[in-house]
Amino acid sequence: MVRRAASDSGGPRPTTIRDVAAHAGVSVATVSRILSGTYPGAPATRTRVLRAVRELDYVANANARGLAGASSRSVAIIVNSVVSPHYAHVAQGVQTQAAIEGKLCIVGTTGSDPERELATVQLMREEHAECVILVGNVVADEAYRARMAEYARALALAGSQLVLCGRPPLGPDVPALVVEYDNTGGAYAITSHLLSAGHQRILFLGRRDNYTTPESRVAGYRKALADHHVVHDPGLEVEGSMERHEGYRMISERLAAGPADFTAVFAGNDLIAAGARQALLEHGLRIPDDISVVGFDDLPPAADIGLTTVHVPHEELGRTAVRMALQRARDKSGTPERVMLGTHIVVRDSVRPVVRSGARS
Amino acid sequence: MVRRAASDSGGPRPTTIRDVAAHAGVSVATVSRILSGTYPGAPATRTRVLRAVRELDYVANANARGLAGASSRSVAIIVNSVVSPHYAHVAQGVQTQAAIEGKLCIVGTTGSDPERELATVQLMREEHAECVILVGNVVADEAYRARMAEYARALALAGSQLVLCGRPPLGPDVPALVVEYDNTGGAYAITSHLLSAGHQRILFLGRRDNYTTPESRVAGYRKALADHHVVHDPGLEVEGSMERHEGYRMISERLAAGPADFTAVFAGNDLIAAGARQALLEHGLRIPDDISVVGFDDLPPAADIGLTTVHVPHEELGRTAVRMALQRARDKSGTPERVMLGTHIVVRDSVRPVVRSGARS
Numbered sequence: 243m244v245r246r247a248a249s250d251s252g253g254p255r256p257t258t259i260r261d262v263a264a265h266a267g268v269s270v271a272t273v274s275r276i277l278s279g280t281y282p283g284a285p286a287t288r289t290r291v292l293r294a295v296r297e298l299d300y301v302a303n304a305n306a307r308g309l310a311g312a313s314s315r316s317v318a319i320i321v322n323s324v325v326s327p328h329y330a331h332v333a334q335g336v337q338t339q340a341a342i343e344g345k346l347c348i349v350g351t352t353g354s355d356p357e358r359e360l361a362t363v364q365l366m367r368e369e370h371a372e373c374v375i376l377v378g379n380v381v382a383d384e385a386y387r388a389r390m391a392e393y394a395r396a397l398a399l400a401g402s403q404l405v406l407c408g409r410p411p412l413g414p415d416v417p418a419l420v421v422e423y424d425n426t427g428g429a430y431a432i433t434s435h436l437l438s439a440g441h442q443r444i445l446f447l448g449r450r451d452n453y454t455t456p457e458s459r460v461a462g463y464r465k466a467l468a469d470h471h472v473v474h475d476p477g478l479e480v481e482g483s484m485e486r487h488e489g490y491r492m493i494s495e496r497l498a499a500g501p502a503d504f505t506a507v508f509a510g511n512d513l514i515a516a517g518a519r520q521a522l523l524e525h526g527l528r529i530p531d532d533i534s535v536v537g538f539d540d541l542p543p544a545a546d547i548g549l550t551t552v553h554v555p556h557e558e559l560g561r562t563a564v565r566m567a568l569q570r571a572r573d574k575s576g577t578p579e580r581v582m583l584g585t586h587i588v589v590r591d592s593v594r595p596v597v598r599s600g601a602r603s
Numbered sequence: 604m605v606r607r608a609a610s611d612s613g614g615p616r617p618t619t620i621r622d623v624a625a626h627a628g629v630s631v632a633t634v635s636r637i638l639s640g641t642y643p644g645a646p647a648t649r650t651r652v653l654r655a656v657r658e659l660d661y662v663a664n665a666n667a668r669g670l671a672g673a674s675s676r677s678v679a680i681i682v683n684s685v686v687s688p689h690y691a692h693v694a695q696g697v698q699t700q701a702a703i704e705g706k707l708c709i710v711g712t713t714g715s716d717p718e719r720e721l722a723t724v725q726l727m728r729e730e731h732a733e734c735v736i737l738v739g740n741v742v743a744d745e746a747y748r749a750r751m752a753e754y755a756r757a758l759a760l761a762g763s764q765l766v767l768c769g770r771p772p773l774g775p776d777v778p779a780l781v782v783e784y785d786n787t788g789g790a791y792a793i794t795s796h797l798l799s800a801g802h803q804r805i806l807f808l809g810r811r812d813n814y815t816t817p818e819s820r821v822a823g824y825r826k827a828l829a830d831h832h833v834v835h836d837p838g839l840e841v842e843g844s845m846e847r848h849e850g851y852r853m854i855s856e857r858l859a860a861g862p863a864d865f866t867a868v869f870a871g872n873d874l875i876a877a878g879a880r881q882a883l884l885e886h887g888l889r890i891p892d893d894i895s896v897v898g899f900d901d902l903p904p905a906a907d908i909g910l911t912t913v914h915v916p917h918e919e920l921g922r923t924a925v926r927m928a929l930q931r932a933r934d935k936s937g938t939p940e941r942v943m944l945g946t947h948i949v950v951r952d953s954v955r956p957v958v959r960s961g962a963r964s
Contacts, residue, residue, distance in 0.1 A: 337712040349710035351698040543904040
């Protein structure tokens with residue numbers, strides 16, 4: 243351990259970046275780049291600098307804060323859970339764009355608890371995150387809008403920026419950016435895909451009134467039925483949340499109550515589709531021979547179970563959110579406040595045309 | 604908008620928590636609980652308090668920092684990517700335990716970049732995270748050990764705690780806690796499972812020398828072969844990283860070079876197994892009729908593809924990491940510094956006994 247030089251006053255003089263540079267035999271700029279995380283390569287140099295930092299006890303100094311400047315170089319995303327592939331892939335997009343922009347990425351997780359969301363937004367603001375991105379499905383009631391407006395104003399006052407991702411806009415007086423994707427259009431397209439294959443009894447799994455994401459998907463389902471002049475049977479809309487075990491439950495309960503009164507299943511997302519698929523298989527129903535199944539998201543496990551589904555540009559949502567926020571920080575005038583990304587069908591092997599038994603009169 | 608009262612000096616007096624409480628018609632304690640994120644319920648009260656906070660511009664005050672106290676109430680986990688189910692489920696365990704302990708959870712993502720890892724550790728330290736948990740597969744070389752030791756000491760000086768999760772320990776002189784799981788034991792068990800079913804030509808997918816996770820899994824594979832007196836053919840160990848597309852690549856290349864010279868596949872993780880499965884199916888090989896396949900992790904998509912695999916207690920790893928760190932903060936003497944969690948086989952439908960053609964002499 244190298245001792246730090248004593249200052250004239252007798253106490254230890256704080257180690258400076260010059261001391262570290264001299265000790266490591268590199269320039270001050272090199273030490274700065276390495277400690278700020280913007281240094282591209284040269285592991286040997288890095289090792290030497292880190293050793294000097296350790297031997298001189300430099301990192302423990304308050305200087306390090308200003309040097310690393312990390313707290314002004316982060317973008318934050320807040321999600322309910324990183325186990326959901328939907329949130330994880332948006333976060334991955336945030337991470338990718340943050341890296342391109344030379345920023346760190348931090349993810350807050352709330353476990354769907356509004357109090358934890360509030361506290362996490364506060365934490366991110368205290369850390370001077372350049373933007374705070376909130377993702378996903380919500381009940382867009384008055385309390386929600388009030389909370390979001392509060393976040394937006396508090397962040398704006400702190401020089402940060404609220405971005406809502408996959409959530410509805412708050413109105414023109416609230417300083418929030420919005421990145422959406424076309425839920426209703428995607429649901430319309432995949433329902434039309436089933437209708438075009440002759441399906442008329444299409445079970446919708448995962449209706450949840452007032453929640454923005456399932457509500458906008460149900461809306462697309464209903465609109466497609468109407469445009470194809472197929473009678474809308476509310477009994478075909480099954481309530482449940484957007485998880486795998488819920489898909490399993492919804493199909494299991496339906497088939498326990500009686501034989502299948504549907505020829506196709508539109509699962510509110512791919513996780514529901516995977517759970518529904520398992521329940522259908524356990525009841526001896528083959529996919530797509532007996533029942534066609536489609537999902538929404540195009541995330542794991544869609545490819546592994548050959549699921550026809552709606553592709554959502556998750557990573558692009560995260561990347562767009564970061565780009566919009568940082569662009570706005572540079573130039574308020576030229577940045578759009580709201581962007582809508584498209585969705586499209588991905589056809590795999592889970593849909594088959596209906597074979598009608600008997601002639602129609 | 605309610606104006607704040609002017610102070611005696613003529614300028615605006617900073618809003619206090621008492622002003623907010625009076626304005627909302629609740630107690631100071633209630634405001635404190637709501638803003639600190641520990642309030643259990645009563646949405647109407649929350650809405651009223653948040654409105655008062657907004658109208659009085661209270662959140663923008665510096666007071667809010669001390670009130671919320673968020674910066675001393677977080678635990679941090681740093682991962683390469685949240686898209687990997689392995690990391691996501693450990694992070695989920697951290698989130699769950701953090702919520703139980705009344706702490707926030709923040710996740711740093713590094714994109715496997717050591718410089719970003721360093722900067723993220725610095726950021727977490729500046730934020731006074733109570734512990735920083737680092738997860739996953741690494742090249743445990745001298746530079747890595749030096750970097751980790753540096754993190755551990757810097758965090759300890761800041762009153763925080765480094766926890767390594769699924770990474771090897773650093774030695775007795777480094778103040779880091781370690782939570783591991785039994786990679787080698789799990790790999791030994793699942794290889795034995797294949798050997799017991801008569802498989803002798805077992806392709807291992809995902810060898811990667813010097814990386815701690817695949818190396819310890821290969822070690823279990825080799826030990827099981829040796830204990831069952833099966834000749835170890837190094838040509839059956841295929842190099843690749845732990846991703847789905849790599850599993851697809853490894854099998855595709857192998858089968859392009861010639862017919863299958865193996866009866867079973869041990870994929871280094873479930874993602875590799877899913878990619879390998881797709882390539883096998885595309886080559887007309889059925890699972891398990893023609894080729895048995897096993898994985899490692901027991902994460903999505905294992906259940907959806909009926910994969911026999913090794914269960915890793917991912918969430919328990921994250922929960923244990925938080926528990927150990929917080930317990931150590933309370934009482935240094937009684938906390939273990941290193942914990943190893945067990946792994947076990949989960950049998951599904953991807954293994955079939957070998958049917959030998961012809962009699963043995």
